[in-house]
Amino acid sequence: MARLGPWPGPGLPVAIAVSGGADSMALACLARQWRQDVVALVVDHGLRAESRREAEETLTRLAALGVPGRLLTLEGLERGPRMAERARRMRYQALFAACRDIGALDLLVAHHAGDQAETVMMRSRAASGDDGLAAMALVTPVADVRIVRPLLAFSKASLYATVRAAGIAWVEDPSNADLRTERARARQALACDGELDARLRAGAMQAGTARMAQDHDDTRWLAAHARYHAGGWVVLPAGPVPPRVLAALIRVIGGRDYPPRRDSVAALAHGSKAATLAGARIMPWRDGQWLVAREEAAVAPPMPARSGAVWDRRFVLHARGLPPRWRIGAAGPVAAWWPAGRGRSVWPACVLRTLPALWSGNEVMSVPHMGLYRHDAAGDAVFMNQPPHPVLSGALFGGDGGQQQVRL
Incomplete structure (x- = not known):
């Protein structure tokens, strides 16, 4: 945990996202042994009839561990297209809001080595590129909190052993075994091929090291050349822009979770013509400079x-x-x-x-x-x-933890 810091001193809690499953209950148990001022955040998504009861049982189990908890209820989540994506977004929005409310700067989540291998497999199938193959980072800074994944190097079997040894009960979510979901299918495939699992995780570490180095170079380019306006647009110099930097800027200005496709950005990075892409508008400005701004037709409706x-x-x-x-x-x-x-x-x-x-x-x-x-x-x-993600977060991927984290 020390190398995943810096951590706040006494008086500022560290939050833990707890679903009630074995993974997050193991994380809560370990975190409570690490420091006293931890607070569990339990989200009731309301998608199953049992979810409320399970969330309340989880809070009771956490209290027995000496971990205070808060129940967060998602409202307005309906079944339908892209339900998993919408549920994930709403869950993190609720978690981040709760972190702000309790003054937590860090949110621990229980992603483990199996989750990492599954993510690499899914991104490889989607041809998401080198950045995508780095999969999940140990530390990911977002708007005003750090997401920290201290269990990425540990297997799910280790986490089950942890809760069993501690005598802790947990919840089994049947949706985790639903083969209609891509992640469940990836999990099944990896369970039958231990060598593939290890190879995917090793590849993720190599890709993560390369991504940290590229983030560092791109951050230096941004600091030297880009001017970011608080109103949500960026002024870029005349001449070519690193495609990876432009993709990151488009993601932030468009308020997206993911950058646009690399082939869509490559032509625009040379500044040859005006265009709109992924909710952002690229247009010529003064003295050969370029503006990257929000696309007017894509802004959210009034609220x-x-x-x-x-x-x-x-x-x-x-x-x-x-x-x-x-x-x-x-x-x-x-x-x-x-x-x-x-x-x-x-x-x-x-x-x-x-x-x-x-x-x-x-x-x-x-x-x-x-x-x-x-x-x-x-x-x-x-x-x-405060867009969903910084332009370049300097996220910490594997390695020895000695990399300096930078954020723009």
Whole structure:
């Protein structure tokens, strides 16, 4: 655990994501032996009739271990297309929100060596490239918390042995054995081929080491050449841009979980023409420079304005005392809200229209990034730009843990 730090001192807890299964119960048991100020976060996804009872039983078992827990209930998750992806996103959103609430900077998750091999197999089948084959990192910084996977080097059998030796009960989720899911099929294939399992995990470590080195080089390029605006766009210099860097920028500006396909980015990286891709717009700007901004047609619809709300997967609203029925939405036509007499903005109107704004009825009350406040209630409103992932996180993959982590 020491090499996965730095860790907070006393007074700031470390959170643990606990599903109730053997893996996460083993993690909770080990984490409690590591330090006292750990807090378990148990998510009830509501997809099975037994999920609430199982979540409550898990909290009881955690309490017996001396681990305080919180129950997080997902609301609005419906069955249908891409359900697993939607459930995963909502689960992590709930976990991150709970971490902010309790002041935790780190979230421990129980992914183990078997999970890593399964991930490599699935990404290999999807031809996801070298970065994808690095699979899961030991440490992944996201918006305002670190995801830490201390069990990646340990087998599932070891974790079962841990909970059995400690006399801890756990929950078995039947969906883990559902062969209609790709992960369950990968798990079955690897269970029959131990050599393949070991080879995939070794390959992931090699790919992870290469990815850390490439992240370091790309971070230096960004620091030297790119200018990132808090409103959610980037100015890039004239000339070619490293394709991997451009893909990462498009992912962040578009509020996506994954970068676009490499072949889609390669042609754009030379700055030869304007284009839209994965929710981002690439356009020529001044002196041969380029802007990468949010695609106006892709921004999220309006939503109720409340402090802590996340709009367009990128902006978190911080405000006090907002009137009821106010909404968050794109600022829209600039002429309707740009103050008279201020003069023209240096930024294109198509970029300004995508800025987050506070609306009352059909009128824009505030565009904080432009310093516009038309109502006293909006005077302290701030939109923090916090996309789902940093551009380059400097995630820690395998290795000896001595790599310096960097983040942009």
